[in-house]
Amino acid sequence: MTTTAPLALVPLLAGYLLAGALRAGSTRPSRSLRLSLAFGWAAGMASCVYFAWLILAGRPGRAYVATDAALFAVLGIVGAVAGRARGVPWPAEAGQGVWPKVVVVVLGAVAIAMAGLGVAFFVALTLNTPHGRWDATAVWNLRARFLTRGGDDWAEAFHPLLAHSHLDYPLLVPLSVARLWTYLDNESTWAPAALALGFTLATWGLLVSALAALRGRTQGLIGGIALLATPQLFEHGSYQFADVPLAYYFLATLAAQALGDRAEGDPLRWKVAAGMMAGFAAWTKNEGLLFLAAVIAVRLVAVVATRGRRAYLREAAGFALGLAPAFAALVYFKLRFSPSSELLAGLTSGTLLAKLADPSRYGLVIRAVASESIQWGSGLLAALAAYRLLLGGAPRPAVAGRGLPAAVVLALVLAGYFFVYITTPHYLPWHLQWSLTRLALHVWPSAVFALLLGTATPAEALARARAKPEAQGHADQPR
C-alpha cells in the first residue's frame, strides 16, 4: 500500500460535508443519512473524474492522485462552508411519544445484529471468492484490469474481440475499482470487495436513515430489518457485480426526491442530489437509463399536475444540473467506445413483432416472475403486504402519497424489464434463469422504501385507534 492510499477516501469526506448542505430550513440530515448519501456520490463523482483523466491525460499516475485529491478537498471545503450553519437534526414526522421506547430499542438491536451478521456473511463469501463471482471476472473487474494495466493503451478495454464481456455496460464500477487500484498502486482483491461492501452497507444505511428522516426511527428500523430478512443483498453484494450499486442509486434517487418534497428550506439542493444519483444509476448499468426515463416521466406528471409547469421547470433545472456529470460521461462512453446493446443486436422489426406476438413468451416470463416473487425471502413480499394491511396507510394524505411516485417509477422499471425479456435475443429460459433474481434486487430496497413511506408507523396506527373513540364521543355530543 502506498502512502497516498488514504487519499482515496477524500471524496467520501467531501461527500459527507456536501451532504451537510442538504438542509431543510433550520434542520440538517442525520450523520447516517449524510454518510450513506456521501458514499454513492463519492464513488460516482470520482469515477467521472477518473474517466475524464483517462480521456484527457491518459494513464493516471501521481499527478492524477494529487489532482483528484485536491479537487475533492476543494469540494469538501465548499460543502463545509455551505453546511456550516448549525441546525437541529431533521425531526421525524411520526409521533414517537405513544410508542414504548423498549420496542424501538429491540428493533434497533435486531437491525444491527442482522447487519452485523450480513457483514460476516459478506466477508466469508469474499474470502471464498476474492475476485468476485462469474460476472466480476468476466465483465466488471476484467474491465478494471484493462483500465489499470493498459497504461496509455487503456482503450484496449473496448477491443471488439472483448465483445463477450459486454462492452456496452457503463463504467462506474470498473472505474471505481481501477481508481482504488491506482491509489493503492497494486491490484489488491480487497479494493473491489471494499467497494462492494461499501455499496451494500450504504444501501442498508440509506434505507434506514431516509425512512427515519421521513417517517420516524421505528419505520427506518423496520425497513432495515425487512431489507435483510432475505440474504440477497449481502450475498449479491459480495459477488462484486454492479447490481447492488444500481439498487443503491435507485434508492438514493427516490429517497432524495422524497426528502426534497418534504424539505421546506431549499429543496432545489435535493433535486440536484436526485439528478446526480439518477445519473450515476445510468452510469452504473444500462438498466439505469430505463430508471432515469421513468423518474423523469413520473416527476413531469406528478409535479405539473400538482404544482404547475413553473415549479416543474425549476425542479427539472436542478435535476438536470445534478445529472450532468454522469450523463456527459455516459454519452461520451456510448458514442466513443460502446457498441450497440447486445439486447438490440440483430433485432429487426420482424423478429421484434414475432416475439411481441408470441403468447408463450409472456407465459414463460409471468410464471418466472410469479415464482421469483413467491420465493423472494420465502414469502417476504406477502408478509410485507400483510404488514401494510395490518397497520394501514399513513394517516395524513400528504404523507401517504409520498410513496406513490416511487412506486410508479418502480412499476415502470419492472414493466420495462418485462418487455426486455419478451424481446430478448437470448434463449429466454436461460436469460430468466441467470438474471431475474439480480433484476429483482435492483428494485428491492426501493420497494421497501416506497411501501413503508406510505404505511402508518406503529405509533400512528395506535394513535388512530385512540382518536376513533374520541371522535365518536364528540359525534355523540349534542350540537
Add this chain to the structure above:
Amino acid sequence: MNRLRVTLGLALILVFAARGFVLITWELRLAARGIGPETDMVTRAEARFRLVADRLPPRGVVGYRASGPLSIDRDYEIEGDDRSIGQFVLAQYALAPRVLDLNPGPPIVVHDGLDGIRVMAEQAR
C-alpha cells in the same frame, strides 16, 4: 383492536427477521467451510497463467485455444462447453491487458489444454 393489529404486524416482521437470521447463519456456516485461496478457481488460474505470462507480449492480441471448441455468437455470448467457456474467461482475466482471440491468425497462441498451458508460435503449430 388496533394494538392487536400493530403487534401482529411487528411480530410478522420479526418472524421473518428471525427466519432470515437463521438462514444467513446457516449459509455463513457453509461459506466458512470453504474459506481459503486454494478453493478459489480464479486464484488457481492466476497462478497457472503466471508461469507463461512472461513468454507472451505485454499487450496486444494473442491467440487462445481451450480444451474444447469455442466461438462468439452474434449476441456476443461465448459458445462452447461449460468447461472451455470457464477456461477462456479465467484466461482472459488472468492475461489482461492482452486480448485473447479465438480465431486463427495471431502469431502467438496460448493452448490451455487438459495437459497444461503451452505457448506456441504460429509456425510451430
